[in-house]
Amino acid sequence: MDKFLAGVDIGNSSTEVAIAKVQGTQLHFVSQYLVKTTGIKGTIDNVKGIRFALTEAAKKAEIHFHDIELIRLNDAVPVIGDLAMDLISETIITESSMIGHNPDTPGGAGLGIGTTILIDQLEKVEKSDKEFIVVVPNPFDYEIVAHLINRAMDQGTAITGAVVQKDDGVLIHNRLNKKIPIVDEVALIEKVPLSKLAAVEVALPGHVIRTLSNPYGLATVFDLDSDQTKQISLVAKALVGNRSAVVIRTPQGEVVERKIEAGKVFLKGSNNQQLSVSINDGAETLMQTYEKLESLIDVQGETGTNVGGMFNGLRQDLSLLTDQSPEEIKISDFLAVDAVIPTSISGSMAGELSMESGVALASMVKTDRIPVERVAAQLKKDTGIPVEVGGIEAEMAIRGALTTPGTGKPIVILDMGGGSTDAAMMTETGKLTSTHLAGAGDMVTMLINSELALENLELAEKIKKNPLGKVVSLFHMQLEDGTTLFSDTPFPPYTFGRVVIREEKELTPISSKASMEKIRDIRRSAKRRVFVTNALRSLKKILPTGNLKHISSVVMLGGSALDFEIPQMITEELGKYGIVAGFANIRGSEGPRNAVATGLVLSSIHKEVLR
Amino acid sequence: MPTETFSIEMNMTEIGPAAKGTNPKEVIVAIAPAFGKDMNKTIVGVDHISVLREILSGIEEQGAVPRVIRSMSTADLAFMGHGAAKLSGSGIAIGLQSRGTTVIHQRDLDPLSNFELFPQSPLITLETYRMIGRNAASYALGESPNPVPVVNDQMARPKYQAAAALLYLKECKSLVKNKKPMELKVEFSIKA
Structure with a gap:
């Protein structure tokens, strides 16, 4: 009777198995299977997933589950990762003084300057050469508003612009005899101060405002001196790129950009080295400082600050996972990445968003050891099949990688998974060095999720994994590389006019206003920030010389190596x-x-690494 | 609050059989045979004038060009909407029954498919009608609007089903067999 062997690799996000038939010293791989890891890597919860994967693999190989004679488990590397993200800057409007937003359809075009006045006060205005900006709250119908403005203008009152609460801009504009710029959809119109000097600017479709987004333009409009101009420059900055805006001058009003006291990070290295970096300096400075350390022993965040909260949260999570007290948790690696997070401005009148800067952190913790033996014992008890804990994970991965045609020792592998990026090198003599770094696929998902403000990790995951398209008609769509795809069968109606994620069989519409190009840029930059950074970082770590020019080839492994662009x-x-x-x-x-699972099976037959 | 009182009036005149449109910005609103004529209120008593005006306002606000036709030979929502979509220059149309049920349709779809359907007429508010017009216009202009949020009430069916059926029967009395849809001229005027 034939002998069957199974290799099982428990990863952070997926569990892979491989089954092989043994004939003497010959091995024939008969099947493999992949499931999502059940529970946290290295805990007894994994057994459920392993059993399911083995059963499925056995079914595929057309053998019975109990025909497997030996299960080999990887000695899971005792590192666990976690993610965190927080803001480090914030824009606050202390006094309502600006409305800069992009309603879909403002009315008219141009710049109007005047004193704010409520629509029903218009007829009480005495004749003067004063110019007015009309403020129109909800109860007023557009037909009536247009009628009132037309009548006032006929009577000689100068009206230069309007601010409207409802989405009525174009409707009012179409009914006016003399055209003025109109900004609509101002939700909190009651906050607009009356009898104050204001400016309304609307750009033509496809253009952006030019005067109100320029500090000197604002200075010209409101007749400001240089100090006041400096103060108002933040207003201009917040209005850049908008199609319409209103700025009202209130004596006390000011917009401040507040830098949140994001705090300092303390990096502890070997030889009693200790460095501190302010997180406000950004992720790049933080990573550069990290490189100055010989090796990292632990990281602390300043208590009572955002970053302190982030690191404490990580410690909490990890201590729960590993059954250690939070004080015992030592962060062995981390990756910081700058992120741009759309956040609504506190104190705004029309739900304006500002792009605030933030930092995303992935960190990795060494635990005493992951109780793989416990998993092995439980698996043995459940299945009745002998279970053996195999060799070092990096070595198994290399053994697996060496089955790739065209590879040979010396070899460098880069394993890009969901939770960590690992690299290992084996020299011709079989000497092994390896490293495990924080930050991989899950971090990319987190970045996409927050930079697009999706609040839906599943959708972010789909965006990460698939290319995009925009459905132009029911029969054709534009792809992200600029080509057009025609279809014989109509696309589903819910995709019409939308940016869609092109999965293999399905199209998933994205209900975000962001354009296809924008989403693509965010997706690609997130991948670059995490994987390219980590590839360089990990390779430098495993090379004795630290110089990347000293290696000639790298073999990429892991789920993220399957990605269509990484x-x-x-x-x-x-x-x-x-x-x-x-x-x-x-x-x-x-x-x-399947590299590690394959390596596990191979190593039970040939003690030596092949090739 | 307005210091003077205004009222808005609607004037609807039939101007002959509806032709196929050529303006790519055009969105057709196809009203049912009895809409604003033999019937003048929706199932919850909202004035047809207001309903139609909100839809037309939504289309205009978004930058599309509204056109109104009256379906003569069918009062079925899907076929009214789809028939109108085939006449629409942009391929987008809105079907509107007298009881208030509404659909956004496109000419390349199957008649019983749709872009957005608003089946529970008692729950559609005037704001929703405005959004329906706005979304239809967005589709016509090649934009990608988020679907109009729809309220769902399980009790709407038992409570209104009989009334809805009666209203449909009443609507069907205005049907004229084999008659092509009629082009309508709709004007709103303000009375001080």
């Missing part, structure tokens, strides 16, 4: 150092997946 990004980046990088093809058929 491998290209890394190939491109490493190409600058003269490194050939490509994703693995395990056993010549599996692509970058």
Whole structure:
């Protein structure tokens, strides 16, 4: 009877199995399977997923589950990662003084300057050469508003612009005899101060306002001196890129950009090294400081600040996962990435958003050890099949990677998973170095989720994994590379006119106002910020010389190597150092997946690493 | 509050059979045979004038060009909407029954499919009608609006089903067999 062996690799996000038939010293791989890891990596909860994956793999191989003679489990690396994200800047309007927003359809075009006045006060205005901006709250119908404005203008009152609460801008504009710029959809119109000097600007479709988004333009409109101009420059900054805006001058009004006291990060290194960085300096400075350390022992955030909260939150999560007290948790690696987070401005009148800067953190913790033996014992009890905990994970991954046609020792692998980016190198003599870094696929998902303000991780995950398209008609769509795709069968009606995620069989519409180009840019930059940074970081760590020019090739593994653009990004980046990088093809058929599971099976037969 | 009182009046005149439109910005509103004529209120008593005006306002505000036709041979919402979409220059149309049920349709879809359907007429408010017009115009202009939020009330069906059926029967009395849709000229005027 044939002997069957199974290799099981428990990863942060997926569990992979491989089953092979043993004939003497010959191995034939018969099937493999992949499931989402059940529970946290290295806990007894994993057994459920493992059993399911083994059953499915056995079914695929057309053997019975109990025909498997030995299960080999990876000695999961005792590192666990977690993610956190927070704002480090904030814009606050202390006094209502500006409305700068992009209603879909403002009315008219141009710039109007005048004193704010309520619509029903118009007829009481005495004749003068004063100019007015009309303020129109909800109860007024557009037909009546247009009638009142027309009548007032006929009587000689100068009206230069209007601010409207309802979405009535175009309707009013179409009914006016003399055209004026109109900003509509101002939700909190009752906050607009009356009898104050104001300016209304609307740009033509496809254009952006020019005067109110320019500090000197504002100074001209409101007749400001240089000090006042400096103060108002934040208003101008917040209005850049809008199609319409209203600025009202109130004596006390000011807009402040408040830098949140985001706090300091203390990096503890070996040899009693300690460095501190203010998180307001941004992620880049933080990572540069990190590189100055020989090796990281722990990271602390300043207590009572945002970053302190972030690191404490991470510690809490990780202590729950590993059954250690929070004080014992030592952060062994972290990756900080700058992020732009759309946030609504506090004190705004029309729900204006401002793009605030933030920092995203992925961190990694060494635990005493992950109780793989417990998982092994439980698995043995549940299945009745002997379970063996195999060798070092990095070595298994390399064994698996070496089954890729065209590879050989010395070899460098880059394993890009969901929770961590790992790199390992094996020299010709079999000497192994490896490293585990925080930040991988899950961090990309988090960045996409917050930068697009989706509040939907599942959708962010889909955006990460698939290319985009825009459905132009029911029969054709524009793809993100600029080409057009025609279809014989109509696309589903709910995708009409939308940016869609092109999954293999399905189209998922994205209900965000962001354009296809914008979403694509965010997706690609998130991947670059995490994976390209980490690829360079991890390779530098495993090289004794620390110089990337000293390696010639890198084999990419793991779920994120399956991505449709990450491998290209890394190939491109490493190409600058003269490194050939490509994703693995395990056993010549599996692509970058299943390396560790394959390595586990192989190692039970050949103690030596092949090739 | 307004210091003077105004009222808004609607004037609807039939000007002959509806032709196929050529303006790519055009959105057709197809009203049912009895709308604003033999019937003048929706199932919850909202004036037809206000309903139609809100839809037309929504279309105009978004920058599209509204056109109104009256379906003569069918009072079925899906076929009214789809028939009108085929006449619409942009391929987008809104079907509107006298009881208030509404659909946004497109000419390339199957008649019983749709872009957005508002089946529970008792729950549609005037703001919703405005948004329906706005969304239809957005589709016509090639934009991607978020679907109009729809309220759902399980009790609407038992409470209104009989009334809805009766209103449909009443609507069907105004049907004229084999008659092509009629082009309507709709004007609103303000009375001080």
